[in-house]
Amino acid sequence: MIKKSLHKRENELANSHRQLEILSNGIFQNGGLPTFKTKISETGQFPLKAKTLEVLQINLGYMCNQVCSHCHVDAGPDRKEVMTRETMQYCLEAIEGSGAHTLDFTGGAPEMNPNFRWFVEEASQLGINDFIVRSNLTIIEANKTYYDLPEFFKRHNIHIVSSLPHWTRGKTDKQRGAGVFEKSISALKKLNAIGYGMPDSPLRLDLVYNPSGAFLPANQNAMEKDFKKILLEEFGIHFHHLFAITNLPISRFLDYLIASENYEDYMYQLVESFNPEAVRNVMCTNTLSVSWDGYLFDCDFNQMLELPVRHKIKHISEYNQELLEGRDIVISQHCYGCTAGAGSSCQGTLA
Amino acid sequence: MQNTYYDPADLKKFGAIREWNQELGDKFFEYYNSVFEEGSLSAREKSLIALAVSHTVQCPYCIDAYTHDGLQRGVTKEEMMEALHVAAAIRGGASLVHGVQMMNKMNKLDG
Numbered sequence: 080m081i082k083k084s085l086h087k088r089e090n091e092l093a094n095s096h097r098q099l100e101i102l103s104n105g106i107f108q109n110g111g112l113p114t115f116k117t118k119i120s121e122t123g124q125f126p127l128k129a130k131t132l133e134v135l136q137i138n139l140g141y142m143c144n145q146v147c148s149h150c151h152v153d154a155g156p157d158r159k160e161v162m163t164r165e166t167m168q169y170c171l172e173a174i175e176g177s178g179a180h181t182l183d184f185t186g187g188a189p190e191m192n193p194n195f196r197w198f199v200e201e202a203s204q205l206g207i208n209d210f211i212v213r214s215n216l217t218i219i220e221a222n223k224t225y226y227d228l229p230e231f232f233k234r235h236n237i238h239i240v241s242s243l244p245h246w247t248r249g250k251t252d253k254q255r256g257a258g259v260f261e262k263s264i265s266a267l268k269k270l271n272a273i274g275y276g277m278p279d280s281p282l283r284l285d286l287v288y289n290p291s292g293a294f295l296p297a298n299q300n301a302m303e304k305d306f307k308k309i310l311l312e313e314f315g316i317h318f319h320h321l322f323a324i325t326n327l328p329i330s331r332f333l334d335y336l337i338a339s340e341n342y343e344d345y346m347y348q349l350v351e352s353f354n355p356e357a358v359r360n361v362m363c364t365n366t367l368s369v370s371w372d373g374y375l376f377d378c379d380f381n382q383m384l385e386l387p388v389r390h391k392i393k394h395i396s397e398y399n400q401e402l403l404e405g406r407d408i409v410i411s412q413h414c415y416g417c418t419a420g421a422g423s424s425c426q427g428t429l430a
Numbered sequence: 431m432q433n434t435y436y437d438p439a440d441l442k443k444f445g446a447i448r449e450w451n452q453e454l455g456d457k458f459f460e461y462y463n464s465v466f467e468e469g470s471l472s473a474r475e476k477s478l479i480a481l482a483v484s485h486t487v488q489c490p491y492c493i494d495a496y497t498h499d500g501l502q503r504g505v506t507k508e509e510m511m512e513a514l515h516v517a518a519a520i521r522g523g524a525s526l527v528h529g530v531q532m533m534n535k536m537n538k539l540d541g
Contacts (some may be wrong), residue, residue, distance in 0.1 A: 207537040247506060290502065301473065306506055347442065 080256060081146055084155040085331060092334045093153065095385040102328065102412040105264075106343055112350050115414045122355040127408035129377070132400055133365040134181040136379060136425065137170055138162070139189040139198070140371045144221050147242075147255045149289065149332040151383055154187040161191070166373040166395065167198045173398035174205050183425065185213040185379065190225060203235040211238045213425075215258055216266040229269050238283040239275060240322070240425075241267075244291055254291050267316045271386075273354040276318040285320045287427075293341035295348060295420055296323035299319040299428045322427030325349075327380050327416035349415035357422025363408045368397050377408045379425070384413065441491045474503045481510060482517035 086094040092098055106112045119125045140161030143154035172180060181203060189195055189212060203210060212232065219228045232239055243263055244254045251260040267284075270276060276284030284308065290296055303321035310316040326332045328345060336342040363377040367388075373395040376382040386409045387393055392402055422429030448455030466476050477499045484492030500510055 245504065288504075292501065293499055294501045297504065298473070301468070302504055305474070336516070351442075 080253075081148055081331070082142075083244050084146065084153045084157050085334060086153055087155070090334065090393060091259075092330065092337075095383065098329055099384060099386075099411060101333065101337075106346060111343075112346060115410050115412050117190040118350070118353055118415075119355075119358055119410075119418075122216075122358065124355060124358045127358070127364060127410060129406045129408060130364045131198065131404060132177055132179050132367055134149075134183055134362070134425075135170075135177055135179040135367055136175060136185060137369045138379065138382060139184055139186050139192040139195060139370050141187045142191045143187040144191065144218055145215055145256050145259065146189070147331075148335060149254060149326050151327055151330045151332060151380060152187060153330045153383070158187065161187075161193070162371040162373075164194045164197065166371070167201075168200075169373060169394075169396040169398070170369060171205070171394050173199055173313055173369075174202060174207065175397070177400050179265055180208040181211065182207045182209070183209045183213070185425075187249050188215050188218045190214065190218045190228060196231065199235055199237065201413040203237075203343055209238055210236065211240050213240050215255075216241045216243070216263040219269065220262040221268040229266075229273050229275065232270075233273055233275070233282060238285070239270065239291060240285045240287060240320065242287045242289070243267075243306075246290055246313070247279065264314050264316065267310075267318070268314070271315075271317055276316075278317060284318045285322060286318050287322045287324055289324045289326055293336060293339065293345045295325055295352060296423070299323040299421065320427070322354070322424070322425075323421075324425070324427065325416045325419055325423035329380060330383055330414050334383040346412070346415070349419045352419035354418055354420060354422060354430055357418040360422065360424075360429040361414075361417050362424035362426070362429075363417075365401070375403075378417075380413055380416075381409055386411070386413065436490050438494060441494060444491070449482075474505065477503055478505060478509060478513045481505075485514050486517045486521060492525040 103114075107114050113121075116125055116185040119127065138152075141152055141154045141158035141279070142161055143158070144154065146158060184199070186192070192198070199212070212251070214228070218225050223228065243251060245251050248260040251263065267276070270284055273282070274280045275282040288296060288302055288306070294303065299321060302323055306321050307318070310318065328336055328342070328349070333342070336345050363381070366378060368376040368379045368382050370376065370382050374393060375388045375395060375398075376386065377388055381387075388403070388406060389409050390403055390406045392399055417423050417429070445459070448459070466473060466480075471520055480492065481496040481500055484496050497510070
């Protein structure tokens with residue numbers, strides 16, 4: 080199990096340029112596989128254009144209490160990048176004028192940002208329809224500072240989305256760290272106890288599944304059925320929906336693919352599973368991702384690859400919805416991760 | 431010409447069998463895909479059956495394919511190994527149950 084981020088280890092893949100180099104060379108350069116641009120050009124879908132903004136996803140920082148083996152953010156306790164209150168203020172102004180129906184707070188562990196609660200309190204007053212916090216669950220169990228988080232979430236009608244890669248301890252701990260499964264189960268029970276995830280409850284609790292290795296997720300509905308059955312039978316846990324998310328070949332997952340000699344086979348899988356239907360609904364066309372320091376990206380993955388929006392407006396302080404609409408989406412070969420099979424997004428499958 | 435009988439990369443080329451007989455190849459793959467759809471048995475159960483049968487017919491391509499497929503469907507390694515023991519039990523049993531034939535013959539010849 081890894082203990083430190085790629086950044087802390089000074090691994091070459093902490094460098095986004097190196098990652099992009101790998102994703103553009105090798106099998107994509109020697110003609111073995113078509114680039115993403117070539118592939119979507121074949122189906123008349125190039126260039127991808129931003130549509131009306133629906134989801135504003137804000138990354139509150141890369142600091143996290145966990146060091147998950149496949150984290151695309153390369154988050155961990157050793158990451159010190161956290162959003163300031165000043166940047167949050169710019170975000171609040173942007174949310175008000177954006178017309179987005181969904182606000183999505185992510186990290187790292189967003190709760191570890193010292194201004195997290197203030198930000199949630201302010202943002203929850205803006206009349207957003209769906210206010211998501213991506214909570215890793217174990218933070219609720221981490222120490223007494225966080226014990227009241229379930230009540231805090233409930234008070235602000237937060238929609239909780241949490242990762243749980245498998246219903247077995249072994250598979251979850253292997254991916255997310257020793258002891259994570261037990262703590263996640265305990266946190267889920269606490270959330271259920273105050274109404275989160277219960278059948279017909281308006282307090283929404285969704286889980287995220289991502290594969291534990293170099294393979295794609297199966298049918299989301301079938302997985303949800305299995306997860307629901309087993310979590311209820313074995314632990315008495317309820318939740319609403321399961322989002323099946325494909326691991327994108329960037330950051331730590333790219334490192335894993337290369338180290339385990341699965342990189343080429345995985346890229347073949349992604350390309351062979353290319354689904355033009357998923358391209359039509361791909362999340363970068365209705366989402367804007369804001370980094371901890373306020374810069375704008377077409378999606379969270381582009382943020383991690385340091386591929387900013389292709390537009391003169393680069394920062395949340397200059398936000399203007401009308402101007403950003405219709406911009407060309409920045410793409411590379413990692414985009415195949417969102418268009419494989421039934422497609423993948425932060426809200427699960429697409430097609 | 432390759433100097434080993436099996437190359438993992440050949441699995442990706444399975445569809446190429448159609449090149450020398452499109453009609454029968456198409457029919458086979460259409461049938462194959464229908465078999466693995468959700469039915470009275472779930473696609474997950476069928477994947478486990480396929481994994482066990484792959485070991486019985488000792489097809490390395492099928493073993494690769496259905497280990498991968500099982501992983502995608504959330505099948506655990508414990509479930510996979512149990513499925514293999516079912517295959518092994520039937521395979522071993524198939525040898526041993528013929529022991530009755532051996533005993534019958536022996537008794538007739540030398541009873």
